[in-house]
Amino acid sequence: MMTTRNTVILGICLVLAGGVLGWSLGSGALQVKALDRTVVVKGLAEREVRADVVIWPIAFSAADNDLGALYRTLETQSQQIEAVLAAADIPADEITRDAPVVQDKVAQQWGNDQATFRYTATQTVTIYSHDVDRVRATRRAVADLGKGGIVFSGDQYNYAAEYLFTGLNTIKPDMVEDATRNAREVAEKFALDSQSTLGKIKSARQGQFSINDRDRNNPHIKNVRVVSTVEYYLSD
Numbered sequence: 001m002m003t004t005r006n007t008v009i010l011g012i013c014l015v016l017a018g019g020v021l022g023w024s025l026g027s028g029a030l031q032v033k034a035l036d037r038t039v040v041v042k043g044l045a046e047r048e049v050r051a052d053v054v055i056w057p058i059a060f061s062a063a064d065n066d067l068g069a070l071y072r073t074l075e076t077q078s079q080q081i082e083a084v085l086a087a088a089d090i091p092a093d094e095i096t097r098d099a100p101v102v103q104d105k106v107a108q109q110w111g112n113d114q115a116t117f118r119y120t121a122t123q124t125v126t127i128y129s130h131d132v133d134r135v136r137a138t139r140r141a142v143a144d145l146g147k148g149g150i151v152f153s154g155d156q157y158n159y160a161a162e163y164l165f166t167g168l169n170t171i172k173p174d175m176v177e178d179a180t181r182n183a184r185e186v187a188e189k190f191a192l193d194s195q196s197t198l199g200k201i202k203s204a205r206q207g208q209f210s211i212n213d214r215d216r217n218n219p220h221i222k223n224v225r226v227v228s229t230v231e232y233y234l235s236d
Helices: 004-035 067-087 132-137 139-148 168-193
Strands: 038-050 053-064 095-097 101-104 119-129 162-164 197-206 210-213 221-235
Touching: 038 168, 053 067, 053 132, 067 095, 067 119, 067 139, 119 132, 132 139, 168 197, 168 221
Parallel strands: none
Antiparallel strands: 038 221, 053 119, 053 162, 095 119, 101 119, 197 221, 210 221
């Protein structure tokens, strides 16, 4: 049988073990709680860049009662536009001519017998170029052809010049670095205001890059933007 002395010793050991275990668990809980102290901040990086590709569809229309005459008019006007572009040193391989879209108002189910011209057609000459400045410089000369009778399309939605920036991969690393640096500056300010010390990064998420026109009047100038979200540890 267990003696009274052994019973006392066993009780003391259990109390000590419970105390050590409790202290260990409590200490661990405090450490976990300390590690859970974090701050989440966002860092912004922006760059203004110039477009490096332009796609410019030059659409124009003509009308006639003679289909053959209509096609000859479109051919003549296409050649006039291409001549202006060639004079501006835009290479021929950057210029394409689409097939004309012709409508016969008499043949249409809702045809109008009172129409002035039976046939109307739209022709498009498209420029695809990496020399954005050179193409933009030809806009006035092309527009002046309107004085000679070429009727250009006023549909700015379907035939507006499109400007693209394809060099994102070249600036992406620097922009991510800038966004991360900006996020850390925000986090350091927060830590200072809260009388804490900023620790290591717990997690980081890079947002999607966006490329938009700087403004509606200068679509060839782009604004590139990215937001990074970073979570930092805080300590006292």
